[in-house]
Amino acid sequence: MSGAPLSIDFAEVEGRHLLAIVDEYVALLDGPRDAKDAGVNRLAPDPYPDDRDAADEYRTSTREDLLDTRLAEALSVRTALEGFESPAGADLETRTIEISAADLDPWLRTLSGIRLVLATRLGIGRHDAHDQEDPRFGTYDWLGYRLELLVQLADRHDA
Amino acid sequence: MSTPRATPVIDQQLTAAPLVPWQLVVWDDPVNLMSYVARIFRTYFGYPKEKAERLMLAVHNEGHAIVATGPRETMEMHAQAMHGFGLWATVRRADQ
Numbered sequence: 001m002s003g004a005p006l007s008i009d010f011a012e013v014e015g016r017h018l019l020a021i022v023d024e025y026v027a028l029l030d031g032p033r034d035a036k037d038a039g040v041n042r043l044a045p046d047p048y049p050d051d052r053d054a055a056d057e058y059r060t061s062t063r064e065d066l067l068d069t070r071l072a073e074a075l076s077v078r079t080a081l082e083g084f085e086s087p088a089g090a091d092l093e094t095r096t097i098e099i100s101a102a103d104l105d106p107w108l109r110t111l112s113g114i115r116l117v118l119a120t121r122l123g124i125g126r127h128d129a130h131d132q133e134d135p136r137f138g139t140y141d142w143l144g145y146r147l148e149l150l151v152q153l154a155d156r157h158d159a
Numbered sequence: 160m161s162t163p164r165a166t167p168v169i170d171q172q173l174t175a176a177p178l179v180p181w182q183l184v185v186w187d188d189p190v191n192l193m194s195y196v197a198r199i200f201r202t203y204f205g206y207p208k209e210k211a212e213r214l215m216l217a218v219h220n221e222g223h224a225i226v227a228t229g230p231r232e233t234m235e236m237h238a239q240a241m242h243g244f245g246l247w248a249t250v251r252r253a254d255q
Contacts, residue, residue, distance in 0.1 A: 047238040047250045062239050069243060112195060112245045119190040144192060151194045158202070 005098040006153055013091040015084035018146075021139065022078050025114050029071040033064075039117035043070055070113055073106035080107075104154055111147040115140060179252050181234040183227040186247040187218050199244050200226065204237075228253060 010018065033040055044063045048055040080097055088095060099107055118140045124130065130137050185196075193215055200211035204227065217224035226248075227237050234250045241248035 043242070043245065045242055045247050047235065047242075047248060049249060050251075058235065062242075066239065066242055108195065108198075109244055112191060116190055116245050124189055148192055148194060151192065151198055155194070155198060 003101050004157075005100045006104065006150075006157055007096050007098055008150065008153065009094040009096050010084070011092050011094050012084065012087050012089055014142075014146075015081060015095060015097070016087070017139075019078065019081040019084045021114055021143075022074055022081060022110065025110070025117065026071065026074050026078060028117065029067055029074060033067060039120040040067070042116045042120050043067060043113055070109070074110050074113070076103055076106050077110045101157075104157075108147070108150060108154065111143055111150065115143050115147065118143070179254050180228050181231040182225045182251055182253050183234045183237045183241070184223050184249050184251060185214075185218050185226045185241060186223045186249065187221075188247050191245060193219060195244075196246065199241070199246065203240055203244070 028037075028040060035041075044059070044066045046055045047058055080099065080103065083095070122130070122136060122140060124140075132141070196218060197208075197211045197215040200206050200214050201208055204211075206214070214224050214226055226241075227234060231250065238248045238250050
C-alpha cells in the first residue's frame with residue numbers, strides 16, 4: 001500500500017449528516033454499554049453459537065476490546081469530519097477530506113459498523129429486501145453508497 | 160555421522176485426543192458489501208485477489224465459507240479480527 005493519503009469529497013450537507021451519525025455511534029460505544037442492545041451486540045458477535053461456555057469465555061475476553069477499538073476508530077473519523085461543524089459554503093458545495101493510509105481501515109470499519117447498527121435498528125435480518133423508496137432506509141443506503149466508493153478508492157490505492 | 164535410533168514414543172494423551180484442526184467460518188449477512196468482504200479477505204489474510212473474490216462469492220451464494228483452518232487460538236484471533244471488521248464469523252472444530 002502506498003503511503004499517500006486518499007482524498008474524498010463530501011458535500012457540506014453530507015459531511016454534517018455523517019458527523020451527526022458518527023456522534024450517535026460514538027455515544028452508543030462510549031460509556032456504559034448495554035449488554036442487551038442488539039445493535040451493539042452485532043459489533044461483537046458470538047463465535048460459538050453452539051457452545052455457551054466457550055462463547056462466554058470468548059466474550060469476556062474480547063467484547064470490551066472490540067468495542068473500545070470501535071470507539072477509538074470512530075473518534076478518529078470524527079476528527080477528520082469535525083470541520084463540518086462550521087459550514088464553509090452552501091449545502092451542495094464540496095469539501096475534500098484527506099484520509100491517511102493508517103486511517104483507512106478505521107474509516108471502512110466505522111462506516112460498516114454504523115450500517116450494522118442501523119440494519120439492526122431497521123430490522124434487516126437474514127435478508128435485505130427493503131423498499132428503496134422507504135425513507136427510513138435513506139441514511140442506510142446512502143452510507144452503503146459512501147462505503148462502496150471508499151472501498152473502490154482503497155482498492156485502487158493498494159494496486 | 161550417527162544414525163538416530165528410532166525409539167517410538169507412544170503418548171497416550173496424543174492418542175486419546177488427536178489434533179483436530181479448527182475452522183474459521185464466515186457467514187453471509189445482508190449488510191456487508193461484497194466489495195468490502197473481498198477486500199478484507201485480501202488485505203487481512205493476504206489472499207490473492209482471485210481467492211478473496213472466490214471466498215466472498217462462496218459466502219454470498221452458499222451462505223458461509225471456511226476462510227481459514229488451523230489451531231483453535233489462531234482461529235479465535237482471526238474471528239476477533241473479522242468481528243472488528245463487522246463480519247459474522249464463527250469458530251468450530253473441523254470435524255463438526
